Amino acid sequence: MTPTYMNIMLAFTISLLGMLTYRSHLVASLLCLEGMMMSLFIMATLTASNTHFPLANIMPIILLVFAACETAVGLALLISISNTYGLDYVHNLNLLQC
Amino acid sequence: MAYILFTLSVLLVMGFVGFSSKPSPIYGGLALIISGVVGCVIVLNCGGVYMGLMMFLVYLGGMMVVFGYTTAMAIEEYPETWGSGLEVLGGLLVGLMMEVMLVLWVLSLDEAVVVVVGFSDTGDWVIFEGEGSGLIRGDSIGAGALYDYGRWLVVVAGWTLFVGVYVVIEIVRGN
Numbered sequence: 001m002t003p004t005y006m007n008i009m010l011a012f013t014i015s016l017l018g019m020l021t022y023r024s025h026l027v028a029s030l031l032c033l034e035g036m037m038m039s040l041f042i043m044a045t046l047t048a049s050n051t052h053f054p055l056a057n058i059m060p061i062i063l064l065v066f067a068a069c070e071t072a073v074g075l076a077l078l079i080s081i082s083n084t085y086g087l088d089y090v091h092n093l094n095l096l097q098c
Numbered sequence: 099m100a101y102i103l104f105t106l107s108v109l110l111v112m113g114f115v116g117f118s119s120k121p122s123p124i125y126g127g128l129a130l131i132i133s134g135v136v137g138c139v140i141v142l143n144c145g146g147v148y149m150g151l152m153m154f155l156v157y158l159g160g161m162m163v164v165f166g167y168t169t170a171m172a173i174e175e176y177p178e179t180w181g182s183g184l185e186v187l188g189g190l191l192v193g194l195m196m197e198v199m200l201v202l203w204v205l206s207l208d209e210a211v212v213v214v215v216g217f218s219d220t221g222d223w224v225i226f227e228g229e230g231s232g233l234i235r236g237d238s239i240g241a242g243a244l245y246d247y248g249r250w251l252v253v254v255a256g257w258t259l260f261v262g263v264y265v266v267i268e269i270v271r272g273n
Binding site: 006010018076077 | 108121126241255266
């Protein structure tokens with residue numbers, strides 16, 4: 001495992017930690033989700049290029065397609081939250097009182 | 099420059115720390131765009147020309163633009179940047195310091211130490227072309243195989259995108 005792979009896996013872990021911790025905005029966690037998808041895309045493309053297996057480039061392309069769908073649904077939820085509460089603060093989401 | 103790929107991956111991690119330390123989302127989007135550019139150059143350095151172009155077009159040009167104006171809709175009056183407040187600055191500095199110490203540790207490994215991670219016989223990757231038709235090889239042939247071997251996958255992904263658009267419309271409609 002070369003140091004570049006180690007850095008990309010570290011970038012994925014940092015994004016994962018950023019997504020799991022909430023501060024005030026909800027869209028910041030969606031950004032960290034996008035970062036996770038991007039690091040997975042980079043790692044899959046590098047693996048496909050370095051093992052000389054170009055057929056494996058299908059996987060990052062399809063990953064990008066489904067990440068785009070997920071982003072769209074996440075942003076739609078954000079917009080509906082923002083329409084109800086004015087901003088996308090996380091402490092506004094208190095309907096489930098437990 | 100010998101270790102250009104390693105340097106770019108270090109810059110990628112620093113960009114990721116920049117938006118994972120959770121500033122206001124408009125600054126997080128900026129850090130994600132910079133990280134995306136660095137990641138695309140990493141992909142280009144390893145010979146993935148088509149994948150790098152697709153990442154620029156689809157990811158940065160499509161999804162980040164959508165993130166940009168959605169964030170502009172749901173933002174407060176005084177967005178907090180990396181320098182305002184101790185939480186964001188502390189997270190950023192801890193992440194950068196972790197990366198710097200990791201880089202120093204990796205650079206200090208020599209050939210006598212058998213570790214999983216080392217610089218002993220890597221350097222930068224070199225892409226061997228080989229013989230054969232050398233004009234349209236590389237990443238494009240893999241993306242072209244998506245429409246040949248992966249016909250059903252293309253149909254499923256296209257249908258998923260249609261259903262995704264319908265789901266978005268239903269969510270945003272509200273009542």
